[in-house]
Amino acid sequence: MNGHGGGAREDGCKAGxxxxxLFLLCWLVVSCLMVGCRTVxxxxxxxNSTIDALLAGVFDGDLTCGELLQHGDFGIGTFDALDGxxxxxxxxxxxxxxxGRVYAPSHKVKTPFATVCHFRPxxxxxxxxxxxxxxxxxxxxxxxxxxxxxCAIRIEGRFRMMRTRSVPRQQKPYPALPEVARVQPEFPMENVEGTIVGFRCPSFVKGVNVPGYHLHFLSADESRGGHILALELEAGRCSVDRLDRFCLRLPGTVTDFATTDLAKDRVKELESVER
Ligand SMILES: [Zn+2]
Known part of the structure; x- marks a missing residue:
């Protein structure tokens, strides 16, 4: 009886x-899946969003910078209400x-347009x-x-000349971007060191992003920067990251985005804004 009871206890232990x-195995599988989801x-x-939406004045941010940073550690864009x-x-x-000053924004600030990647040259x-x-x-x-x-491009360099611009925060009803760009403040710099951050996009992104080069600048002392209009590089070290996947997120809940005519060709407007 005792022996039998002991056997039952042993069986119970084995079953336990x-x-x-089994529980540990399930936990490991679930953990691995969760880590997999977060894999860079x-x-x-x-x-986030499209360049034509920005050109049309869709300046309401709908993605926090914190969320954006989950998708990359490198990139360019603008902030809610076109604030820089x-x-x-x-x-x-x-x-x-x-x-013309450089700020470290809260990760709660939203962005209406940004392009990022996990930069690995x-x-x-x-x-x-x-x-x-x-x-x-x-x-x-x-x-x-x-x-x-x-292609993501990063250049650490010394520049004989660097000319950038920024854009002022806008009030509703928002104007179109070319109207803002007509009165944009420009920042000419001479003999400055710093980092160029940007992308080369394929021609077929017309309407979605900026075909060709779109570069921003941040000085080494983080006191100046902006969207690059012109430059003269003296010497530098360039790193490039070839990117062959494209993930486009749309601001589906932004009313202006839903009601803006995005069928219009805005190539001329883009040219007036970029250079
Ligand atoms: Zn720009």
Whole structure:
């Protein structure tokens, strides 16, 4: 009887430990799946909203910078109500406002338009000047000749000349972006060190992002920066990350986005705003 009872207890223990192991296995599988969901996706461009929506005046942010940072540690964009230029580098988020100063915005601030990636360079090379905006682009094109993929560009350099702009925070009803850009403050700099952060987008993104080069600048002392209008590089080190995945998030709950005519061709407007 005792022996039998002992056997039952042993069976019970075995059954208990089997349940324990099963539980541990399930927990491990679930944990792995959860970690998998949070895995950083390399070689992917993540973008919020479209450039044509921004050109049309859809300036209401709907994605927090905190959420944006889950999709990248590197990139460019703007902030809610078009409040300045965004520079994201090494996970550090910076905002160049229309007063020309650089701020570290709260991660609760929202963005109406941004392009980011998890920057992991495929190639790094030296650049020696003098090189203007066009020459910098051509140098990157030589290293990443496939113009039909995205390319993230980071240049640590010394610049004989750098001319940037920012955009002032807007009030509702929002004007279209070209109207804002007509009176944008510009920031000319001479002999400045800093980082260029930006992307080369394929021509087929017309209407969605900016085809070709779109670069922002942050000075090494983080006192100046903005959207680059012109530059003259003296010397620098350039890193490029080829990106062949594209994830587009749309501001589905923003009323202006829902009611704006995005069938219109805004290429001319984009040209007036970018350079
Ligand atoms: Zn820009």
């Amino acid at each position: 430990s089997r349940v324990g192991w 996706r390399h070689d992917e461009v993540f973008q 230029e965004m520079i994201l580098v090494d996970g550090r988020l910076r905002q160049v406002k229309a007063d 495929d190639a790094t090379f030296d650049m020696s000047g003098p090189m203007d905006f066009g020459a910098v682009g051509k140098a990157v094109d030589r290293v990443v000749p496939n113009l039909n993929v995205f």
